[in-house]
Amino acid sequence: MLHFYSVIIGTELMNARRVDKHFAFINQELRNRGLLHYANFVIRDKESLIRSCFETVLRDTKSVLFCFGGIGATPDDLTRSIAAEVFTQEPLYLHVKAKECIEKQFKEEAYPHRIAMAMLPKGAELLHNVVNNVPGFSLSRRFFFTPGFPSMAWPMVQEALNTHFPHQPQPYSETFIVEAAENDLIDIMQALPPELDFSSLPRFVDEKRIVEIYLAHANQALVQQWSDYFQREAVQRGKVVTDCSHNSDQYRC
Numbered sequence: 001m002l003h004f005y006s007v008i009i010g011t012e013l014m015n016a017r018r019v020d021k022h023f024a025f026i027n028q029e030l031r032n033r034g035l036l037h038y039a040n041f042v043i044r045d046k047e048s049l050i051r052s053c054f055e056t057v058l059r060d061t062k063s064v065l066f067c068f069g070g071i072g073a074t075p076d077d078l079t080r081s082i083a084a085e086v087f088t089q090e091p092l093y094l095h096v097k098a099k100e101c102i103e104k105q106f107k108e109e110a111y112p113h114r115i116a117m118a119m120l121p122k123g124a125e126l127l128h129n130v131v132n133n134v135p136g137f138s139l140s141r142r143f144f145f146t147p148g149f150p151s152m153a154w155p156m157v158q159e160a161l162n163t164h165f166p167h168q169p170q171p172y173s174e175t176f177i178v179e180a181a182e183n184d185l186i187d188i189m190q191a192l193p194p195e196l197d198f199s200s201l202p203r204f205v206d207e208k209r210i211v212e213i214y215l216a217h218a219n220q221a222l223v224q225q226w227s228d229y230f231q232r233e234a235v236q237r238g239k240v241v242t243d244c245s246h247n248s249d250q251y252r253c
Helices: 022-032 047-059 079-088 096-110 114-118 150-164 182-190 220-236
Strands: 003-009 037-043 063-068 125-127 136-139 143-146 172-179 197-205 208-217 240-243
Touching: 003 022, 003 047, 022 037, 022 150, 037 047, 047 063, 047 079, 063 150, 079 136, 079 143, 096 114, 096 125, 125 143, 125 150, 136 150, 143 150, 172 220, 182 197, 182 208, 182 220, 208 220, 220 240
Parallel strands: 003 037, 003 063, 063 143
Antiparallel strands: 125 136, 136 143, 172 208, 172 240, 197 208
16 A cells, blocks of 8 residues: 655744645545545755655655645745755756746746746656646656645646546445543554554543544455454443444534
């Protein structure tokens, strides 16, 4: 299974001058296709942070990256040069097709600064910008770099997903409630196989401690087996279990 990463770059997000919208978008787009959002980083425009994120992604042989922001022409736009360094180990070069797109869009105003956006990592393939024709780019059809503006970035992401990553079957899942403290269930949790997608969400409802348990996997039989195991173990310890699929209103799972 591929590991989908997102990196959202912008000091304006850290100092609250802008509110991020990319995470919710990419998370939902992946879920719609039965794909796994493995990790998300929201960072400022700082060279060491960007490089560290990119190196983390590169070390994962199953990684796919969607990066938002930092591919413009201003001094704080560092994504292009760091992507070249990390993913190609070569300097930026003038991408002829990107140059043509920028010149066509801005004419003489492409110079002296906007044309810098045509300096891309070696081997870059262009992502079409439906707003102003200034392209994003991809590397190895695994690492995708888009502008920070949602109106530009999101169509690029959708095009990349539709082209390179076919829909996968939605994983089968089970969700149920156990009336207990989370600590009372840890040894049951530890018995679960690592390939299961598992989460435990404790909360209080009407002054009662409850834990919402979520199990998911492509293999329905595996999910059912371990859901039955978990619920059976909890009941044997005197805990009340509510199956959310049949009692969804009681705790609003």
